[in-house]
Amino acid sequence: MVEALEVHKSYGRVEVLKGITLKVMPGEVMCLIGPSGSGKSTFLRCINHLEKINAGRLSVDGALVGYRERGDRLHELREREVAGQRTEIGMVFQRFNLFPHMTALENITEAPIRVKREPKDAARAHARELLEKVGLGDRAGAYPNQLSGGQQQRVAIARALAMQPKLMLFDEPTSALDPELVGDVLAVMRQLADDGMTMIVVTHEMGFAREVGDAVVFMDGGVVVESGDPREVLTDPRHERTRSFLSKVL
Ligand code: ADP
Numbered sequence: 001m002v003e004a005l006e007v008h009k010s011y012g013r014v015e016v017l018k019g020i021t022l023k024v025m026p027g028e029v030m031c032l033i034g035p036s037g038s039g040k041s042t043f044l045r046c047i048n049h050l051e052k053i054n055a056g057r058l059s060v061d062g063a064l065v066g067y068r069e070r071g072d073r074l075h076e077l078r079e080r081e082v083a084g085q086r087t088e089i090g091m092v093f094q095r096f097n098l099f100p101h102m103t104a105l106e107n108i109t110e111a112p113i114r115v116k117r118e119p120k121d122a123a124r125a126h127a128r129e130l131l132e133k134v135g136l137g138d139r140a141g142a143y144p145n146q147l148s149g150g151q152q153q154r155v156a157i158a159r160a161l162a163m164q165p166k167l168m169l170f171d172e173p174t175s176a177l178d179p180e181l182v183g184d185v186l187a188v189m190r191q192l193a194d195d196g197m198t199m200i201v202v203t204h205e206m207g208f209a210r211e212v213g214d215a216v217v218f219m220d221g222g223v224v225v226e227s228g229d230p231r232e233v234l235t236d237p238r239h240e241r242t243r244s245f246l247s248k249v250l
Pocket residue numbers: 011016034035036037038039040041042043
């Protein structure tokens with residue numbers, strides 16, 4: 001579903017991704033861990049067209065991100081085509097960025113109605129199903145400021161799912177939450193994983209990585225230091241850098 005081959009990304013002269021190579025198979029949950037500044041968010045942003053890579057190859061479901069191959073030439077996609085690729089990827093950020101002037105239901109139906117031109121009734125019915133799924137069936141009419149951080153984050157997940165993405169990216173989805181609200185959000189993510197969604201999850205929740213992750217990737221300084229089965233990487237890392245990081249977060 002995701003294939004990165006020697007992906008490089010620089011901001012000005014500062015190289016932030018120094019040759020990232022990894023694969024995520026359909027239905028797999030990959031947990032991306034590593035210290036602050038190691039390039040985790042940048043990597044997710046490259047997958048979701050928020051940043052452009054400088055070198056290497058990056059593809060989602062077999063299609064190059066932002067480019068089309070014709071023979072041995074690459075053509076940059078037009079804006080409309082990029083938008084098409086982006087609708088296939090859902091993203092949930094650390095800060096719940098719901099539209100404050102819209103209800104939970106309206107937040108969820110906005111993109112399907114405006115971008116996908118779904119009929120309003122169908123979009124609303126689907127949104128209600130999604131709200132049930134994230135445990136907020138009774139909060140359809142609530143505005144973001146009437147919801148807890150954890151509830152807002154679950155609406156954000158429902159909103160991403162409303163576009164029927166084939167890939168979900170999570171960037172520290174529980175880091176901004178009060179501790180007692182983290183569990184409900186992780187439970188929704190775990191359910192999504194059980195339903196077979198392909199997910200890349202940047203997280204410091206090592207319990208989640210161990211129990212839900214099919215693979216864990218440890219990044220530091222813009223490179224993948226090590227990756228593999230979460231039970232192995234998290235309990236018996238091969239590299240000193242991984243060991244040292246884990247000793248600080250566990
Ligand atoms: P992480 O998510 O692992 O904490 P980031 O991907 O956010 O790391 O950042 C990696 C590095 O890139 C950091 O040193 C950060 O300061 C730098 N960086 C991130 N975004 C930008 C930007 N838009 N312009 C310049 N530098 C950036």
